[in-house]
Amino acid sequence: MKVKDFYFDLPKELIAQHPLEKRDESRLMVLNKKSGEVEHKVFKDIIEYLNPGDCLVLNDTRVMPARLYGAKEGSGGKMEFLLLNRHEDDIWETLVKPGKRGKVGAKFVFGNGELKAEVVEVLDNGNRKVKFYYDGIFEEVLDRLGEMPLPPYIEEKLEDRERYQTVYSKEVGSAAAPTAGLHFTDELLQAIKKKGINIAFVTLHVGLGTFRPVKAEEIQDHEMHSEYYILDKENAEIINNAKRSGKRVIAVGTTSNRTLESIANEEGQVKEQSGYTSIFIYPGYKFKIVDAIITNFHLPESTLIMLISAFSTREIVMNAYKIAVENKYRFFSFGDAMFIHE
Template sequence: MYNLSDYCYNLPDSLIAQAPCEHRSLSRLMYLDRKNHGISHRRFFDIADLLRPGDLLVVNDTRVVPARLLGHKPTGGRVEVLIIDYAAGMKHLAETGSFQCDCLIRASRRPEPGTVLDLGQDIKATVMEHRDRISVVSFGGGHHFLSQLKKTGKMPLPPYIKRNQNPGPGEGIPAHMDEHRDRHDYQTVYANAEGAVAAPTAGLHFTKELLATLSEKGVDVARITLHVGYGTFVPVRVKDIRDHQIHSEYFIIDDQTAETINRARSDGRRVIAVGTTSVRTLEFCTNERGRISAGQGRCDLFIYPGYRFKCVDAMITNFHLPESTLLMLISAFYDRERILDAYKVAVAEKYRFFSYGDAMFIE
């Protein structure tokens, strides 16, 4: 269970969702009953029937920033800059007056340190240094840069979601129309705290109407924040997964939320995490006695089979990439072989996979 190849499965490209369902809660929901090892097929709005009065639903309220910037090098060559640690950039801005953070740079030849990039709309950025595949970039303009980023930046969609930049006749819709749609679709309805460069995608299935239905049923909702970073997409490159170093991500759990979660656990009510980001944050902040502490900082918890869960009783999650840390996490929560069997069923039943795809409820 520690070999990377233990987390491989076959997935046809046709099942990788390129857009969400027209109505979020009409996406499909695979229900896994850990007690009886049952699998059933529902729609996401059926989650209202599967949750119980008194359950505490924990959601990640991070908001995705348009973190992709397109522009040119001084030579005229095209360049793409992806901000991968917005939270660190905001901290640097508060301390120094300039936005500087880790980025990924894509170009025919990576620009040398000291190179000034033109990223449009008067955005100038200086490459400060390189660390392996990551580059430190300083953006000019101080606080004004943030407003320019919101106007100019593109949503940082995962690489498996394709957008046609120059569609010909009958080849789809223009990219700017996709961008406008993705700015809405690639956010949860409860997104609030800006800072993520990837959406907590399990939450994309919720609508305000569904949340209202859950509230009427007596299901409580608590909000935490984990600014999802580039680490979500970093492939595991080691044969033994225990040797993998996961990227850290900035989190916040306030005092009231910690008290709400601890009270639910004391009362014997279920804590249900929406998404692997919520799972990681909750488990990172929970001690061996099952008590969660308020705080903020960097979460670098890597959960794989053998991990003992201290807080989370059930989870809602999407279907994840082969050999990904997210697939390892849900394998730790249930059972690796049963999870892979469920994925085979999902492929056979033509579920839609990954960020814009369908969901799974593991109870």
């Protein structure tokens, strides 16, 4: 199957540049994955489609203010750092711009000098390993000096950082938000629990690879990025109980989906574990545990639209996207949502 099979024409004005005032008043397209039937709703209507005993699986990762702007010691040349993965002893894998200033041994200063950095290694992929120096707690320093690493297609400045976090975010470590979860409010989650729907949490720290374009012509030639996940014993049991009871496991977002499908065995059961996943789900994949998906509207030719096409069919999903464009749904991170079920 070719990557171009997942192309659709998206008018730029449909790319949402800011979140709605109320999270749960985004639009919701409800798609039957077998028939292709479409309903148009508002996100808070999702509760109508959830049944007592179902298990909603949320990704509780929290986005780091991972973009730093510094100056090179000596020359004062400006440098942008994007923190990707933490290694040992305050060494981070980072994306740097401009790369020519990021030579081994180069030193940089941030803010009023409370944070300093030195490039210690150039990696094969062009990223740098950078060692940071500071007093106190790194996360607190980062919170003062860093900016939210919004995706490249969002050109407007975000006034409230928390709008690029889910209301249940907890485990700091992502370079991007699990955006399907941005539609939930505390009130909606309470109403969902009150109806008898179980909620379980996984953690998958979203990497910038989620925005990396697929450059191969054939889908199977694409190399998927790797991301760190965690599932603890308590949440594994909540998920397994739903499966054993014949109830649905509903993944909120492609990140929760990839985590569950990475961990589940052939019987659709999960167990406590952590590790890295580079699972690439595209049409032909047989889902082991996920019964329904809540997701946003994704980029043309992205691995994300391939994943949801695998959950239904390419033809049904591409037709649903055509309907979304015709009905002026808002796309991408701050856009509207889709519920795919049968």
